[in-house]
Amino acid sequence: xxxxxxxxxxxxxxxxxxxxxxxxxxxxxxxxxxxxxxxxxxxxxxxxxxxxxxxxxxxxxxxxxxxxxxxxxxxxxxxxxxxxxxxxxxxxxxxxxxxxxxxxxxxxxxxxxxxxxxxxxxxxxxxxxxxxxxxxxxxxxxxxxxxxxxxxxxxxxxxxxxxxxxxxxxxxxxxxxxxxxxxxxxxxxxxxxxxxxxxxxxxxxxxxxxxxxxxxxxxxxxxxxxxxxxxxxxxxxxxxxxxxxxxxxxxxxxxxxxxxxxxxxxxxxxxxxxxxxxxxxxxxxxxxxxxxxxxxxxxxxxxxxxxxxxxxxxxxx
Amino acid sequence: xxxxxxxxxxxxxxxxxxxxxxxxxxxxxxxxxxxxxxxxxxxxxxxxxxxxxxxxxxxxxxxxxxxxxxxxxxxxxxxxxxxxxxxxxxxxxxxxxxxxxxxxxxxxxxxxxxxxxxxxxxxxxxxxxxxxxxxxxxxxxxxxxxxxxxxxxxxxxxxxxxxxxxxxxxxxxxxxxxxxxxxxxxxxxxxxxxxxxxxxxxxxxxxxxxxxxxxxxxxxxxxxxxxxxxxxxxxxxxxxxxxxxxxxxxxxxxxxxxxxxxxxxxxxxxxxxxxxxxxxx
Numbered sequence: 001x002x003x004x005x006x007x008x009x010x011x012x013x014x015x016x017x018x019x020x021x022x023x024x025x026x027x028x029x030x031x032x033x034x035x036x037x038x039x040x041x042x043x044x045x046x047x048x049x050x051x052x053x054x055x056x057x058x059x060x061x062x063x064x065x066x067x068x069x070x071x072x073x074x075x076x077x078x079x080x081x082x083x084x085x086x087x088x089x090x091x092x093x094x095x096x097x098x099x100x101x102x103x104x105x106x107x108x109x110x111x112x113x114x115x116x117x118x119x120x121x122x123x124x125x126x127x128x129x130x131x132x133x134x135x136x137x138x139x140x141x142x143x144x145x146x147x148x149x150x151x152x153x154x155x156x157x158x159x160x161x162x163x164x165x166x167x168x169x170x171x172x173x174x175x176x177x178x179x180x181x182x183x184x185x186x187x188x189x190x191x192x193x194x195x196x197x198x199x200x201x202x203x204x205x206x207x208x209x210x211x212x213x214x215x216x217x218x219x220x221x222x223x224x225x226x227x228x229x230x231x232x233x234x235x236x237x238x239x240x241x242x243x244x245x246x247x248x249x250x251x252x253x254x255x256x257x258x259x260x261x262x263x264x265x266x267x268x269x270x271x272x273x274x275x276x277x278x279x280x281x282x283x284x285x286x287x288x289x290x291x292x293x294x295x296x297x298x299x300x301x302x303x304x305x306x307x308x309x310x311x312x313x314x315x316x317x
Numbered sequence: 318x319x320x321x322x323x324x325x326x327x328x329x330x331x332x333x334x335x336x337x338x339x340x341x342x343x344x345x346x347x348x349x350x351x352x353x354x355x356x357x358x359x360x361x362x363x364x365x366x367x368x369x370x371x372x373x374x375x376x377x378x379x380x381x382x383x384x385x386x387x388x389x390x391x392x393x394x395x396x397x398x399x400x401x402x403x404x405x406x407x408x409x410x411x412x413x414x415x416x417x418x419x420x421x422x423x424x425x426x427x428x429x430x431x432x433x434x435x436x437x438x439x440x441x442x443x444x445x446x447x448x449x450x451x452x453x454x455x456x457x458x459x460x461x462x463x464x465x466x467x468x469x470x471x472x473x474x475x476x477x478x479x480x481x482x483x484x485x486x487x488x489x490x491x492x493x494x495x496x497x498x499x500x501x502x503x504x505x506x507x508x509x510x511x512x513x514x515x516x517x518x519x520x521x522x523x524x525x526x527x528x529x530x531x532x533x534x535x536x537x538x539x540x541x542x543x544x545x546x547x548x549x550x551x552x553x554x555x556x557x558x559x560x561x562x563x564x565x566x567x568x569x570x571x572x573x574x575x576x577x578x579x580x581x582x583x584x585x586x587x588x589x590x591x592x593x594x595x596x597x598x
Binding site for chain 2: 068096
């Protein structure tokens with residue numbers, strides 16, 4: 001089993017901010033728009049370095065999405081920044097018509113996704129955004145797992161021509177992927193090889209999956225762990241390669257089980273290699289106020305929940 | 318100087334194109350299309366500084382966005398007759414596998430279209446973004462947009478209108494087709510727009526009113542006036558007072574023809590009122 005070291009907890013949104021700061025220096029076509037959450041999205045450095053390329057739109061997300069679409073006409077690469085809820089549900093039709101259907105090169109960058117937004121509660125904790133975005137034809141959907149990977153993804157999507165939804169979060173979490181590592185859109189990362197069960201995780205649940213893997217080994221269960229940073233297009237080959245060995249799957253995500261990563265994996269399995277699957281995800285519910293750790297525990301989104309699901313799915317084989 | 322007679326003849330042909338497109342597929346929106354025929358002809362044939370051919374980025378040329386995408390029949394006719402795609406393609410309006418979708422889209426690669434529109438209220442935001450890109454590119458050309466008056470009931474417009482003045486987007490001219498009609502009736506009965514001029518002015522825009530929005534000369538003068546106001550720290554709104562269904566007598570002064578196609582006899586009457594000028598497709 002490979003060992004992964006947490007080099008110090010950091011928030012994924014700061015990875016976005018760092019990536020955007022670097023892009024500001026390396027790509028003059030990159031512009032940024034923010035709807036009154038510059039500090040929360042860690043866009044301050046880009047704003048300070050390139051005030052002419054930073055657009056403060058105020059609390060007006062619909063206008064922000066339309067403006068971003070317009071900025072691409074003239075060759076700009078707009079990065080929009082606000083919370084995940086206001087990046088998706090609030091502006092779905094603007095994204096659908098002006099960005100996705102129009103094929104515009106807009107990067108929708110969404111922080112504070114899921115229950116780990118914490119105390120602000122359910123109004124701000126979107127658990128449906130991955131489903132909303134992956135349903136849009138032509139939309140690439142990315143959910144990164146730590147600071148380093150979020151920074152790498154932010155930089156990588158500037159070189160990809162097409163609409164992208166990049167999802168990250170608020171809390172400080174383990175930072176364990178390589179510093180300045182490469183990021184290939186649509187290419188899953190196999191973190192652990194296993195023979196009994198494949199754990200397919202995205203976002204904050206990837207570190208939890210690695211922790212679960214250790215506990216499972218102590219129980220005599222060999223778990224593979226795949227980091228799915230790109231939910232669409234989904235790396236079917238990587239999933240099927242592991243499942244061919246293990247014969248069962250646990251998917252883990254900070255999202256509703258309806259419409260999330262788990263359902264996308266189910267489709268791949270149903271079409272190619274049907275095997276038992278358990279879903280670590282929220283169960284068609286809204287969130288609530290609490291600390292991120294309390295909420296991950298209450299809604300069954302941590303290493304313990306993954307261990308439980310893995311044990312169950314292995315028994316179902 | 319523009320040749321008014323020539324532009325009027327152009328408009329007559331565009332009216333024929335509009336009613337023929339809509340009649341053929343028994344669907345589409347002739348009312349608003351006819352009301353904006355003079356404006357779009359004036360825009361594409363005289364006002365816009367356009368380059369030959371079509372490039373999505375529209376660098377170093379004026380560009381236009383249609384926000385009220387349902388008036389696609391007039392947009393398609395004017396684009397085709399301005400050289401963006403073959404006029405014969407108007408035959409494919411709303412048909413399966415056509416580039417001329419019910420509402421305009423970039424998705425099928427139709428030259429002249431830079432954004433999909435149809436779901437209302439999004440065009441001003443897009444135009445502001447494009448205007449911002451022009452400023453970043455040191456491109457001194459102007460971004461134009463057209464939206465309907467009923468469309469102003471969509472809240473996103475007012476986000477955009479507030480942004481436009483707050484950020485001195487002064488390379489932008491937004492025309493509002495003030496025909497006072499929408500699907501369910503007059504704008505006054507559906508949801509009164511109130512003092513549109515006063516609202517734009519209160520939001521910090523310069524407003525130019527074209528009272529005779531179906532008169533080529535009046536449109537050219539109004540747009541020239543609007544153009545002189547660019548570059549002075551404010552976005553410009555052109556209130557274009559038009560008659561829905563203009564040029565086809567039985568379609569005028571009513572919302573009934575907003576989204577209804579003429580039958581064979583009605584088509585014959587509409588065409589008789591607008592004799593062929595540039596040649597039918």
